Amino acid sequence: METTLCPWCQTEIVWDEEIGPEEYCPYCNNELKGYRTLNVGIGGIEDEADGYDDEEDEEQSDFWEHEESGHLDAIRRVETFTKAGGDLLAYESGVEKLLDNQEEVPECPHCREYMLLAGSQPLPDSFVPAVPAGLQKPLVPKAAKLDIYICSACFHVSHFLKEDDRMHLIRTVSEEE
Structure with a gap:
C-alpha cells in the first residue's frame, strides 16, 4: 500500500496497489494530478505548472483566462502603482490598519x-x-x-x-x- 499527500487539503491518502492511485482526493474531491502552483513575487507573477499535460492545459486555458482575468487585471494595476514609485508594503500595511478599525x-x-x-x-x-x-x-x-x-x-x-x-x-x- 502506498500513500499520497493531497496538495489541496494536505490529507494523507492511502491507496491499494491493486486498484491504483486515486485521481480525486476522497476528502476534498479536488483533482490530484492537475495541481498547479502560482508563485507571486515582488518582481512579477510566475506560473509553474508541475506535472501538467500541455494538451490539457490548452483545453483549459480559455477557462482559466476568463475566470481569473478580472483578478489578474487588479494585480497588474497594483503592480503599476509600484512601478510608478508607490510602496506596495506601505499600501498593504495601510489596508491592514483600516481593516483592524472596521466593525x-x-x-x-x-x-x-x-x-x-x-x-x-x-x-x-x-x-x-x-x-x-x-x-x-x-x-x-x-x-x-x-x-x-x-x-x-x-x-x-x-x-x-x-x-x-x-x-x-x-x-x-x-x-x-
Missing part, C-alpha cells in the same frame, strides 16, 4: 480578499419599497441606507444594508416589530 470586514465576492468600508449612501429617491404578500409593511423603509465596501485587491464594489436597516428587515420578516 465588519466582509470578503470580496470576486477574489475573497477583505473589503474596506468606503462610506454609506441612502437609497435613491426613485426607490419604492415593496410590501410582500402576507406582510403589513415593506421589508426595508424608503429611507434605508447602504454601506459601500471596496476590495483592496481587485477594487470590486459591494453594497450592504446598514445595521439598523438589517434589524428592521429581520424584525419585519419575523413579525416581531
Whole structure:
C-alpha cells in the first residue's frame, strides 16, 4: 500500500496497489494530478505548472483566462502603482490598519480578499419599497441606507444594508416589530 499527500487539503491518502492511485482526493474531491502552483513575487507573477499535460492545459486555458482575468487585471494595476514609485508594503500595511478599525470586514465576492468600508449612501429617491404578500409593511423603509465596501485587491464594489436597516428587515420578516 502506498500513500499520497493531497496538495489541496494536505490529507494523507492511502491507496491499494491493486486498484491504483486515486485521481480525486476522497476528502476534498479536488483533482490530484492537475495541481498547479502560482508563485507571486515582488518582481512579477510566475506560473509553474508541475506535472501538467500541455494538451490539457490548452483545453483549459480559455477557462482559466476568463475566470481569473478580472483578478489578474487588479494585480497588474497594483503592480503599476509600484512601478510608478508607490510602496506596495506601505499600501498593504495601510489596508491592514483600516481593516483592524472596521466593525465588519466582509470578503470580496470576486477574489475573497477583505473589503474596506468606503462610506454609506441612502437609497435613491426613485426607490419604492415593496410590501410582500402576507406582510403589513415593506421589508426595508424608503429611507434605508447602504454601506459601500471596496476590495483592496481587485477594487470590486459591494453594497450592504446598514445595521439598523438589517434589524428592521429581520424584525419585519419575523413579525416581531
